[in-house]
Amino acid sequence: MIGVIFGVIVPYIAVAIFVVGVVYRIVNWANSPVPLKIPTTGGQQRSLPFIKRTVYDRFDSPYTWWETAGRMLLEIFLFRSLLKNTRYYLDRVSQKDARWLWLFGILFHYSLLLVLIRHSRFFLEPVPSFVEMLSEIESFKGVFIPSVYISGLAIVAALFLLWFRRIFLSRERTLSLPSDHFALILLLAITISGNLMRYFFKADLFAVKELLMSLMSFNIGHAVEVAETIEPIFYVHFALASFLLAYFPFSKLMHAGGVLFSPTRNMPNDNRARRHVNPWDPADVPLLAKGITVAGRTYKSKKLDWETYYEMYTDQLQEIEEANYKIVPEEL
Amino acid sequence: MEEMPEKIEIRQKFPSWREMLKPVKEFEEGRLSYLSLPKQVDSEFFKMPFGDVERDFDDLKLPENWKEIFLEALKETLEKNRSFKLFMDICVRCGACADKCHYYIGTGDPKNMPVARAELIRSIYRRYFTPAGKLFGEWAGARELTEDVLKELYYYFNQCSLCRRCSLFCPYGIDTAEIVWWVRRILSRIGLNQRFMTISIEASSRTGNHLGLLPGGMYGAIQQGLEELKDYTGFDLHTYINKKGADVLFVAPSADYFATPHWYVMLGYLLLFNELEEKYGLTITWSTYASEGGNFGTFHSYEAAQLLNSKIYKEAERLGVSFIIGGECGHMWRDKHQFINTMNQPPKHEEWKKFWEDPDLGELAEGLRGVRFDSYASGEHGWIHILEFVAALLEHKKITVDKSRNDKWIATYHDPCNVARGMGLIEEPRYVLRNVMNHFYDMPEHTIKDKTYCCGAGGGMLADEIMDLRMRGVMPRMMAVRHVYRKYGVNILLTPCAIDKAQFPPALEYWKIPIEVGGPMEMVGNALVMTAFGEKPEDRQFDLRGEPLREEEGEEGE
Numbered sequence: 001m002i003g004v005i006f007g008v009i010v011p012y013i014a015v016a017i018f019v020v021g022v023v024y025r026i027v028n029w030a031n032s033p034v035p036l037k038i039p040t041t042g043g044q045q046r047s048l049p050f051i052k053r054t055v056y057d058r059f060d061s062p063y064t065w066w067e068t069a070g071r072m073l074l075e076i077f078l079f080r081s082l083l084k085n086t087r088y089y090l091d092r093v094s095q096k097d098a099r100w101l102w103l104f105g106i107l108f109h110y111s112l113l114l115v116l117i118r119h120s121r122f123f124l125e126p127v128p129s130f131v132e133m134l135s136e137i138e139s140f141k142g143v144f145i146p147s148v149y150i151s152g153l154a155i156v157a158a159l160f161l162l163w164f165r166r167i168f169l170s171r172e173r174t175l176s177l178p179s180d181h182f183a184l185i186l187l188l189a190i191t192i193s194g195n196l197m198r199y200f201f202k203a204d205l206f207a208v209k210e211l212l213m214s215l216m217s218f219n220i221g222h223a224v225e226v227a228e229t230i231e232p233i234f235y236v237h238f239a240l241a242s243f244l245l246a247y248f249p250f251s252k253l254m255h256a257g258g259v260l261f262s263p264t265r266n267m268p269n270d271n272r273a274r275r276h277v278n279p280w281d282p283a284d285v286p287l288l289a290k291g292i293t294v295a296g297r298t299y300k301s302k303k304l305d306w307e308t309y310y311e312m313y314t315d316q317l318q319e320i321e322e323a324n325y326k327i328v329p330e331e332l
Numbered sequence: 333m334e335e336m337p338e339k340i341e342i343r344q345k346f347p348s349w350r351e352m353l354k355p356v357k358e359f360e361e362g363r364l365s366y367l368s369l370p371k372q373v374d375s376e377f378f379k380m381p382f383g384d385v386e387r388d389f390d391d392l393k394l395p396e397n398w399k400e401i402f403l404e405a406l407k408e409t410l411e412k413n414r415s416f417k418l419f420m421d422i423c424v425r426c427g428a429c430a431d432k433c434h435y436y437i438g439t440g441d442p443k444n445m446p447v448a449r450a451e452l453i454r455s456i457y458r459r460y461f462t463p464a465g466k467l468f469g470e471w472a473g474a475r476e477l478t479e480d481v482l483k484e485l486y487y488y489f490n491q492c493s494l495c496r497r498c499s500l501f502c503p504y505g506i507d508t509a510e511i512v513w514w515v516r517r518i519l520s521r522i523g524l525n526q527r528f529m530t531i532s533i534e535a536s537s538r539t540g541n542h543l544g545l546l547p548g549g550m551y552g553a554i555q556q557g558l559e560e561l562k563d564y565t566g567f568d569l570h571t572y573i574n575k576k577g578a579d580v581l582f583v584a585p586s587a588d589y590f591a592t593p594h595w596y597v598m599l600g601y602l603l604l605f606n607e608l609e610e611k612y613g614l615t616i617t618w619s620t621y622a623s624e625g626g627n628f629g630t631f632h633s634y635e636a637a638q639l640l641n642s643k644i645y646k647e648a649e650r651l652g653v654s655f656i657i658g659g660e661c662g663h664m665w666r667d668k669h670q671f672i673n674t675m676n677q678p679p680k681h682e683e684w685k686k687f688w689e690d691p692d693l694g695e696l697a698e699g700l701r702g703v704r705f706d707s708y709a710s711g712e713h714g715w716i717h718i719l720e721f722v723a724a725l726l727e728h729k730k731i732t733v734d735k736s737r738n739d740k741w742i743a744t745y746h747d748p749c750n751v752a753r754g755m756g757l758i759e760e761p762r763y764v765l766r767n768v769m770n771h772f773y774d775m776p777e778h779t780i781k782d783k784t785y786c787c788g789a790g791g792g793m794l795a796d797e798i799m800d801l802r803m804r805g806v807m808p809r810m811m812a813v814r815h816v817y818r819k820y821g822v823n824i825l826l827t828p829c830a831i832d833k834a835q836f837p838p839a840l841e842y843w844k845i846p847i848e849v850g851g852p853m854e855m856v857g858n859a860l861v862m863t864a865f866g867e868k869p870e871d872r873q874f875d876l877r878g879e880p881l882r883e884e885e886g887e888e889g890e
Binding site for chain 1: 342344346347348349352376377378379380381382383395397400401405410411412413414415417418421422423424425426427428430431432437440442445447448451462463464471472473496499500501502503504505506507510521537538540546547548551554555558559561562568569570571572573574575576617620621634635636638639642643646647650669670671673674675676677678705707708709710712713715720723724727752753754755756757758759760763778781782783808811
C-alpha cells in the first residue's frame, strides 16, 4: 500500500501541483504590466564617447540587449549582486567585503544542480554520457568504494551552513520566518535521506528506475507492481521530494523563476534612447487631472497648463514680456 | 537648526520573528513625520482622497471603510505593477540588504532593515492574497491589517529615502524604493500623506516649483544673481526667461534660486550660459512655468510625479527649444531619466524633431560643431545633464578653464543616490572636476559611485521634525567624509544634488567635520575663463562666494 500511495499517487499529484503552480506563477508575473523602466544601475551609464566604460560597467549598467542578457546570466550563474556584499561594523564604523553568504549560496545551488543532473539517470534511458562523466568526475572514480559523490555531501554541508546563519547570527535570526527554516529543514531531510540511502540503507535502484520510467510513460499498472517491491527507505526520500515539489510554487522557492522577471535587473539602462510605454497610462493628460476614484468619489486636481498659469499670474508674466524675456542686472 | 539630538546612541535590537510581526506602539521622537494638512492635500491643484480632514497621529480620523479601500488599493497595485508583485513574492530573507541601509545603520531599529521594511507590507499581502497566509496566519508570516499596523506602516515607510542602495546588493534586485513608493501611494488613498513632501507637491502643482515661487520672484532671484556676478567679475551679464525661440530650455531644482550653498551653483550656471551665448550664439532660457527640476511627486506616488513633471515637455514645446538641459539635483534625475518620457509624451514640434535627427550642437551654433549627444540620448527623451554638457564642452575644448582658481579647495565628491543608481552618471562629474580643479580625492570605494551612501534626507526625509533620523541616517556618509578630511585635508564636499546641499551643512556641523559644501558647477564657474568677455585667466579676483580667489601673503597665513 505504501508503494502505491507514495510511489504512484503522491508523486503524480505533486508533479501536477508543481507544473500547474509554477506555470501559473510565471504566466501571472509575465502578464503583469511594467509601468516604468527602472533598472538599478550599478556602474557608469553609456555616455559621451570619451567617457570610458569598463566591462563591469557594461554589465552593471547595461545599454544594449546583449549587455542586459549578460547581466542576467552573471546574476543567475554567479550571484553577482551577492558577490558585492559587504558587512558594516558599527563599532569600527567601517565595512568589509563579506562573501560568506555568496559562498554558501553558490555551494548549495551548484551542488543542487549536480545532484539533479545525477538524478536524471533515473529518468533517462540510455543515461546520457555527460551525466555519467560528471558523476565520475565528482566522485573521483576509483578512489572510494562505493563512489562518494562530493555534491551530495556538499549540499548537506551548505544547507547546514545556511541554516546556522539563520540560527546563530542575531540579525538573520530576527529576519527568518518559520517558512525560511522550514524550507531548509525540508531540503536537509531530503538530502540526508538521499545520502543515507546511498551509503547505508541501500534501495533497489533498478526497481526505482523502473518505477520512474513507468510513471513517466503513464504505465500505471506496471508502476503499481514495481512500487510494491521497493524498500520503505526509498519512500522517505521520495515522499519528501514530492512534498517539496508541491510546496515549491507557494513558497519563496519561486525565487528561482522570479529572478528572471525582476525589472531592476532585466531592463536596459537606455531610457534616454528608447521610450518605455506604460501599458495602463496613455500619458496624455496627468492621471490626477483626469481624476482618481476612491470609494465611489472622484478626486480631480486642476491641471496647471500654461493658459491657467498665465491667467493666474498675468501681471508678473506680462512684466517679463515687457522686459523682452531678458534678465539683466538692475541699474543702481 | 532646531531639535538636533544631543547625543546619538545606536541601540541594536534583535527581537524574535513573532515580535517582528507585532506593530510597534512606541514611536521615537524625531523619526515620525507629520501628517499632511488639508491645505496641502485638499488644494485645488492637488486633491488627494480624504484630504479634507486635519489629522493627528493619535487620531488618524480614517474613513469608515478604510480597510476595504486599503486592500482594494493593494490589489490594484499588485495588478498594475510587476515589480511590486514580484517583490512581494520572491524575497528569501537572506539578509544581504540589512546593513546596506543607512537608516538601519544609524538607528539600529530592526524594522529599518530593508527586508524588514518590506515585510511590513508583505505580511499583509500574505494574509489577504496568498493561500499560505490565509491558512496558517502568523506561522506563514501573515498578519491582520489593523489601525496599529497602519500607523506602523506610515512610520516606517516614511523612514526610507528611496536611495535604492539595498536593491544593488539584493540577489534578485528587490527595490525597496519601489515598494515604499507604492505603499505610500496606497496610504495616500486613505488620507495618510506625509506633510513635508505634500507641501512641496502642492506648491509645485500650483506655481510650477516646490518653493511656491511666483514668476516675479524667480525673475528677481536670477536678477540678483546677475548683480552679484557683476560685483565678482565686473561683467554685465544677462539671461533669458520664458523666451520663445531659444535653443535650449534649462531646468534647475528651485532651491538653486535661493538657498545656500545652492546659490553658488546658480551663479556657475549663469556664467557658463553667458560665455556660450557670447562666444557661440547658443541661447539658453529659463522658464517660470517649468521652474522646477526636482519632483517630490516621485516620493509620493506615480500620479503625483506625473502631475509635476507633465509641465516640462509642454513648456519645451511652447518655447520651441531643441533640447533640455537639467541642473544639479539627485531625485530629479531619477525622474528625468527613468520616469518623465514614460509618464508624458515627448515633444513633437519642428525644432525638436529637426535637432534630434542629427543632434550636433553645430546645428544650433556653428562654433560648437562636433559636440553630440546621440550616443545615448534621443528625441524620445531629450534631456542632457548639465555635467554631461560641461564634460562634452571641456572634451571638445569649447570652453577655457583655469584650474588654479580652485586651488584653495581640496574637494571630494558625493554621488547622489538617484544619479548613481537610477541613472549611472558616475564618471562625468569626476571628469569635470578633474578638469576644473587640481585637488580632488574620492572617498573610500565602498561609499561612492554605485555604492554611494544616501545623505539621509532624500525621499521626503528632509523634514525638520525628523532631525534625529536625518542625523543618524547621514552617519555612514559622514564617516567617509571624515576619512578623507583627515587623510587629504579635504575642505569641501561637492555634490550635484539640491537635497544633499540642504542636508550636509547641518550634518557636517553635527558630526563635527569643519568643511564646506558646494556643487560641481560652482567649481566650473570659478574656473571658467570668460574669454568672450575678454577675461584672462589671472583677471578674476573673487570666487562665486565673493571671497578672494587667492589668499594674500601673510593674511590668514597659517
